[in-house]
Amino acid sequence: MGALKTLGIGALVVLIGAMIYLWGHSDGRNGKPPGLAEVSHAAPKEWSPTKASPTHEVYYPGTEDLKPDEMRVIACGSGMPMPRLKQAAACFLIELGNGDKFIFDMGTGSMQRLYALGIPLDYLDKVFLTHLHADHMGDLSAFYIYGPQNNRSVPLRVWGPGGGGTRPEWGTKAAMDSMLDMWAWMTGTLVGTIDTRSMSLEVTEYDWSKINGVIYEDNGVVIRSIPAVHFEQSASFILEWNGLKLAFSGDTLPNKWWIEHTQGVDLSIHESIFMPDTAVTKWKFSGQEALNAMTTIHANPAFFGKVMAMTRPKHAVAYHFQNDFDTLPATIRTVEQVYDGPVDYARDFMVWNVTKDGVRTRIAVPNPESYPLPPLQEKQISTGGDRYQTPDWVLDGFPDEVDAVAKKIYSDFNEEHGTDYEFRLKK
Numbered sequence: 413m414g415a416l417k418t419l420g421i422g423a424l425v426v427l428i429g430a431m432i433y434l435w436g437h438s439d440g441r442n443g444k445p446p447g448l449a450e451v452s453h454a455a456p457k458e459w460s461p462t463k464a465s466p467t468h469e470v471y472y473p474g475t476e477d478l479k480p481d482e483m484r485v486i487a488c489g490s491g492m493p494m495p496r497l498k499q500a501a502a503c504f505l506i507e508l509g510n511g512d513k514f515i516f517d518m519g520t521g522s523m524q525r526l527y528a529l530g531i532p533l534d535y536l537d538k539v540f541l542t543h544l545h546a547d548h549m550g551d552l553s554a555f556y557i558y559g560p561q562n563n564r565s566v567p568l569r570v571w572g573p574g575g576g577g578t579r580p581e582w583g584t585k586a587a588m589d590s591m592l593d594m595w596a597w598m599t600g601t602l603v604g605t606i607d608t609r610s611m612s613l614e615v616t617e618y619d620w621s622k623i624n625g626v627i628y629e630d631n632g633v634v635i636r637s638i639p640a641v642h643f644e645q646s647a648s649f650i651l652e653w654n655g656l657k658l659a660f661s662g663d664t665l666p667n668k669w670w671i672e673h674t675q676g677v678d679l680s681i682h683e684s685i686f687m688p689d690t691a692v693t694k695w696k697f698s699g700q701e702a703l704n705a706m707t708t709i710h711a712n713p714a715f716f717g718k719v720m721a722m723t724r725p726k727h728a729v730a731y732h733f734q735n736d737f738d739t740l741p742a743t744i745r746t747v748e749q750v751y752d753g754p755v756d757y758a759r760d761f762m763v764w765n766v767t768k769d770g771v772r773t774r775i776a777v778p779n780p781e782s783y784p785l786p787p788l789q790e791k792q793i794s795t796g797g798d799r800y801q802t803p804d805w806v807l808d809g810f811p812d813e814v815d816a817v818a819k820k821i822y823s824d825f826n827e828e829h830g831t832d833y834e835f836r837l838k839k
């Protein structure tokens with residue numbers, strides 16, 4: 413009897429132990445939401461086949477409220493400096509429960525991803541650049557100039573590294589001035605035909621060499637930068653809001669500032685470039701090129717794992733590699749040799765909901781047929797301005813026969829809408 417009782421207690425202890433183990437391992441790693449006990453395995457009683465599905469394991473942008481104390485992060489670019497349908501280059505959108513949205517880096521290809529989320533551009537007016545490599549800012553130029561045509565009605569604000577070092581003239585302000593010069597022709601053609609209030613760029617250069625210096629503070633949000641070991645004028649960001657902390661590496665080798673200032677952060681997004689062998693076999697790098705890039709400019713998976721093991725974030729994200737069926741296993745194996753915490757290997761549209769209770773990872777389902785959303789202000793077309801005109805002699809090439817067609821378009825439109833617009837080709 414006594415032996416049976418001991419056996420029973422022993423079994424109970426094992427069972428409780430197993431439950432605690434499972435509980436501890438259900439969070440994070442597999443992207444399961446915290447609070448497993450609340451998950452029901454039966455459909456709610458009121459649900460029927462004619463009602464919207466009560467649960468889905470993906471994120472449909474624009475269909476979920478963000479709670480006041482919640483942060484949502486979406487990978488709008490998780491890849492490499494190589495154009496690729498599957499993965500754009502570095503770009504992460506951070507949405508906060510207070511209504512603020514921040515874009516950390518805007519690498520090539522990321523603009524389409526941002527547009528596919530269905531967010532009015534007026535809310536996407538704060539872009540922070542870690543450095544000026546094209547895989548971190550290549551889409552900024554198009555994002556800026558597309559503003560008026562896609563209903564942005566406020567200036568675009570850009571924070572980027574600047575000043576100091578051996579090439580202070582290569583900072584963000586100089587790059588943005590050159591960008592505006594590049595768009596002089598297009599800017600001239602838009603004036604007078606469309607609401608161009610968004611044709612304004614507010615550039616703030618932050619001191620990339622400061623260690624944990626504040627580069628942004630507003631509405632309860634503080635963003636700091638630390639130097640990145642990745643050429644002069646490169647930095648990493650740390651965002652704090654509402655007791656939540658997010659770190660974003662941009663590109664960097666492991667470094668003491670990251671290790672000191674990102675200890676235990678809620679979400680740690682750090683580069684983890686591909687393995688040297690992948691660089692040789694897939695990118696056709698020479699052995700020396702591969703080793704240089706993977707160990708002296710970027711963090712490879714072994715470096716990433718080591719950094720995560722030294723900083724123990726609540727949730728880690730590895731990005732900046734081609735995340736494919738044949739590259740991922742070796743990456744995971746390498747990271748897991750040194751790091752056993754929760755980690756996601758980013759791909760585009762991966763989304764993280766971050767609260768004090770933990771991190772939930774899903775994949776967002778973007779809208780491939782998106783249209784511009786309305787501006788937050790009433791449209792204004794300022795007449796005059798420095799409009800770049802089509803010369804009269806070129807306009808004279810417009811055939812008289814088509815003139816009648818144009819007039820018909822106007823009369824039809826006016827009749828339909830009760831307006832009195834007039835077709836005039838020459839000013």
Ligand SMILES: [Zn+2]
Nearest residue numbers: 543545642663
């Ligand atoms: Zn870089």
Ligand SMILES: [Zn+2]
Nearest residue numbers: 545547548663
């Ligand atoms: Zn990069």
